[in-house]
Amino acid sequence: MKKRVILFFALLLSLVTGMTAVTSTTAHAATDNSLTKVEKKGTLVMGTSPDYPPYEFQATVHGKSQVVGMDVAVGKKIAKDLGVKLVVKSMSFDSLLVALQTGKVDMVISGMNPTPARKKSVDFSHTYYQGGYSIVINKNDKGIYKDKDSFVGKTIGAQTGSTMYNESKKQTSGTTVKGMTSVSDLILALQSHKIQGVAMEKPSAQAYVANNKELAAIPSNFDLSASDTSASVAFAKGSTALVTKANKSVDQIKKQNLVNKTYLPEAGKYLKTNTVNTSMWHYWKAFLTGIKYTLIITVCSVFFGFILGVILALARMGGGGVLRTGLRWLATAYVEFIRGTPMMVQVMFVYFGLGLIVNLPALTSGIIAISLNSGAYVAEYIRGGINSVDSGQTEAARSLGMSGGATMRYVVLPQALKNIWPSLGNEFITLIKDSSIVSIIGVSELIFQSNIVRSDTYRGVAPIAVIMVLYFILTFTASRILNYFERRMQHD
Amino acid sequence: MTKPIIEVKNLAKSFGKNDVLKDITEQVNPGQVIVVIGPSGGGKSTFLRCLNLLETPTSGEVDFDGQNLTTLDTKKVNELREEMGMVFQGFNLFPNMTVLENIKLAPMKVKHLDDAAATKLAHELLTQVNLDDHADAFPSSLSGGQAQRVAIARALAMNPKVMLFDEPTSALDPEMVGEVLSVMQELANQGMTMVVVTHEMGFAKSVADKVWFMADGYIQENNTPEEFFSNPQTDRAKDFLSKILM
Numbered sequence: 139m140k141k142r143v144i145l146f147f148a149l150l151l152s153l154v155t156g157m158t159a160v161t162s163t164t165a166h167a168a169t170d171n172s173l174t175k176v177e178k179k180g181t182l183v184m185g186t187s188p189d190y191p192p193y194e195f196q197a198t199v200h201g202k203s204q205v206v207g208m209d210v211a212v213g214k215k216i217a218k219d220l221g222v223k224l225v226v227k228s229m230s231f232d233s234l235l236v237a238l239q240t241g242k243v244d245m246v247i248s249g250m251n252p253t254p255a256r257k258k259s260v261d262f263s264h265t266y267y268q269g270g271y272s273i274v275i276n277k278n279d280k281g282i283y284k285d286k287d288s289f290v291g292k293t294i295g296a297q298t299g300s301t302m303y304n305e306s307k308k309q310t311s312g313t314t315v316k317g318m319t320s321v322s323d324l325i326l327a328l329q330s331h332k333i334q335g336v337a338m339e340k341p342s343a344q345a346y347v348a349n350n351k352e353l354a355a356i357p358s359n360f361d362l363s364a365s366d367t368s369a370s371v372a373f374a375k376g377s378t379a380l381v382t383k384a385n386k387s388v389d390q391i392k393k394q395n396l397v398n399k400t401y402l403p404e405a406g407k408y409l410k411t412n413t414v415n416t417s418m419w420h421y422w423k424a425f426l427t428g429i430k431y432t433l434i435i436t437v438c439s440v441f442f443g444f445i446l447g448v449i450l451a452l453a454r455m456g457g458g459g460v461l462r463t464g465l466r467w468l469a470t471a472y473v474e475f476i477r478g479t480p481m482m483v484q485v486m487f488v489y490f491g492l493g494l495i496v497n498l499p500a501l502t503s504g505i506i507a508i509s510l511n512s513g514a515y516v517a518e519y520i521r522g523g524i525n526s527v528d529s530g531q532t533e534a535a536r537s538l539g540m541s542g543g544a545t546m547r548y549v550v551l552p553q554a555l556k557n558i559w560p561s562l563g564n565e566f567i568t569l570i571k572d573s574s575i576v577s578i579i580g581v582s583e584l585i586f587q588s589n590i591v592r593s594d595t596y597r598g599v600a601p602i603a604v605i606m607v608l609y610f611i612l613t614f615t616a617s618r619i620l621n622y623f624e625r626r627m628q629h630d
Numbered sequence: 631m632t633k634p635i636i637e638v639k640n641l642a643k644s645f646g647k648n649d650v651l652k653d654i655t656e657q658v659n660p661g662q663v664i665v666v667i668g669p670s671g672g673g674k675s676t677f678l679r680c681l682n683l684l685e686t687p688t689s690g691e692v693d694f695d696g697q698n699l700t701t702l703d704t705k706k707v708n709e710l711r712e713e714m715g716m717v718f719q720g721f722n723l724f725p726n727m728t729v730l731e732n733i734k735l736a737p738m739k740v741k742h743l744d745d746a747a748a749t750k751l752a753h754e755l756l757t758q759v760n761l762d763d764h765a766d767a768f769p770s771s772l773s774g775g776q777a778q779r780v781a782i783a784r785a786l787a788m789n790p791k792v793m794l795f796d797e798p799t800s801a802l803d804p805e806m807v808g809e810v811l812s813v814m815q816e817l818a819n820q821g822m823t824m825v826v827v828t829h830e831m832g833f834a835k836s837v838a839d840k841v842w843f844m845a846d847g848y849i850q851e852n853n854t855p856e857e858f859f860s861n862p863q864t865d866r867a868k869d870f871l872s873k874i875l876m
């Protein structure tokens with residue numbers, strides 16, 4: 139099962155749990171309203187990372203892209219038994235547990251195995267599926283490799299931080315283990331002979347082999363405990379009532395062997411329809427959505443970041459007085475802090491951290507985080523711009539009786555902005571590119587969409603090439619437009 | 631006796647350890663033209679800037695129209711600055727606005743004149759300084775003499791009671807000095823109260839009511855131009871004049 143533990147995820151998790159240790163954990167434990175809450179709102183929100191066929195993946199159903207797979211079928215069954223509607227929320231695998239703890243989702247079904255480490259922070263249902271591992275190889279090599287022990291002097295690939303990654307390292311000798319984040323990348327590496335095999339779960343292996351004639355699967359023969367190969371539904375810690383209900387559904391699924399009899403074959407069907415047309419033209423709608431969100435995020439963030447930047451710059455330039463000094467100190471601290479921390483962490487902090495207080499949609503969180511980030515940088519440009527305006531301008535305005543505020547607004551700022559227009563333009567272009575970071579919280583911008591297309595089509599490079607061109611078109615157009623305005627402003 | 635419009639009492643100003651103005655007590659009556667002369671670095675600009683509080687005096691007071699400026703709050707000071715137009719050596723026109731917009735800005739934003747009234751006023755003032763045909767030009771396209779005349783018109787737009795000039799012709803090519811001085815002379819003829827820092831001795835002789843000689847942080851002499859130029863009292867002034875008139 140997938141068991142990725144990436145460093146900042148762990149950090150953020152400890153931060154968030156630390157922050158809420160007093161409030162939420164005790165509150166959950168004291169009064170378990172998990173079930174009534176779900177029943178009251180009439181929806182059960184399932185978090186999943188749809189890049190893992192046949193567990194969960196994106197498919198085009200009736201012309202619309204949606205998340206399908208056996209995990210979604212499990213989720214549907216649980217929701218149906220509860221008498222509520224299932225809502226599927228996509229995000230990166232690393233974000234799932236935080237989303238659960240911060241109440242963004244009611245449960246996580248994402249091929250997740252109930253390891254002891256995870257059991258410390260979340261509650262698990264009974265196991266709904268017992269899997270195993272295979273190794274995917276190039277069909278031409280079929281005679282050479284038999285199982286995990288045949289790769290001496292060769293390289294096996296696995297998802298970074300996953301169980302198969304760790305086990306491949308432990309249970310082979312003389313074999314190099316190469317970790318990559320996504321399975322599509324691993325398959326690509328396999329086909330370009332950078333690695334000789336990819337360790338993954340049996341159903342996933344079957345899906346890949348069924349969809350790619352060049353590939354074949356061999357048994358792995360890893361020695362594994364049951365908890366490392368089983369999949370369970372995760373719930374927030376202390377939601378016993380909800381877990382008990384879900385266990386009834388899970389037990390039925392097991393008893394009637396629904397996964398193997400119904401869910402997997404169904405998922406397989408989607409995989410087939412999915413790969414009928416892997417041309418990039420077929421996915422123009424997905425890319426268009428990506429462009430739309432990338433632009434929405436960039437334009438909104440530039441707008442709000444600019445306003446914030448002006449406020450910060452003015453606060454930083456404030457003179458005497460306790461209040462003004464305090465504000466200046468705060469603004470300076472803010473700018474330094476934002477510039478000294480990665481935007482990715484800021485995005486996650488706004489989505490999950492602020493999410494504890496107000497439930498913000500991913501898109502809003504992304505715009506807020508990037509605006510907050512951009513504001514700190516814009517503030518410095520504006521401060522430089524204001525300083526570059528000759529002090530004689532201020533004196534002339536003040537000598538005419540204009541107040542400090544009016545002088546700033548009508549005389550200094552317009553000139554400062556003209557001076558820093560090129561820097562602001564660069565910031566805009568940078569944001570077009572950097573907005574891609576919000577893909578980690580599941581906003582459907584270009585990178586996110588390209589990942590979906592990649593797992594949809596099993597094509598590793600083409601979607602990347604497409605978005606590369608798209609990004610270039612966006613930034614190039616933007617810089618042409620900005621240059622045009624720059625020239626127009628230069629006439630005086 | 632007429633009440634003075636500006637009264638300076640024991641004015642002192644220091645920048646750190648640099649005591650630029652030491653102890654100045656003088657007054658300006660309505661309609662008077664005062665020319666302030668003196669060696670470079672003697673504190674003339676600082677003195678002028680203390681009059682409209684662009685510079686905050688270290689001690690002493692500046693009374694304008696009977697009100698002690700140094701005790702007023704910011705808002706009141708802003709209001710009183712409207713009554714004292716200032717013209718700078720370097721013009722300080724707003725480069726991102728046309729000539730007309732330069733003049734209209736303060737009347738519209740401070741006095742809340744509507745656009746039509748401000749435009750009308752601006753054209754009148756531009757006609758007065760002989761530049762109405764440049765109303766739509768940007769400052770960068772003007773000659774120094776033209777720019778300074780626009781700056782004078784801009785200051786006049788607030789209808790001030792007093793005009794302060796800080797070396798208005800020092801940055802100009804010689805052939806343009808005359809056009810600016812004649813605009814100033816005309817203002818003086820109309821009865822404007824003026825305090826002018828300048829090195830133009832001809833202007834001082836023909837237009838000034840009083841010449842203040844400033845050096846080492848004090849007004850060393852305060853006399854009519856005739857007296858001052860023909861019969862300077864202090865060695866400091868004699869020395870200064872001998873250098874200038876050479």
Ligand SMILES: Nc1ncnc2c1ncn2[C@@H]1O[C@H](COP(=O)(O)OP(=O)(O)OP(=O)(O)O)[C@@H](O)[C@H]1O
Nearest residue numbers: 645648650668669670671672673674675676677797
């Ligand atoms: N803002 C300031 N901070 C520190 N020192 C200043 C400041 N403004 C003026 N000074 C100093 O005060 C002194 C007087 O300067 P000021 O400009 O008033 O002289 P000035 O008589 O106008 O000279 P000039 O003929 O060169 O214009 C100089 O020594 C100058 O360095």
Ligand SMILES: [Mg+2]
Nearest residue numbers: 674675676797
């Ligand atoms: Mg000076």
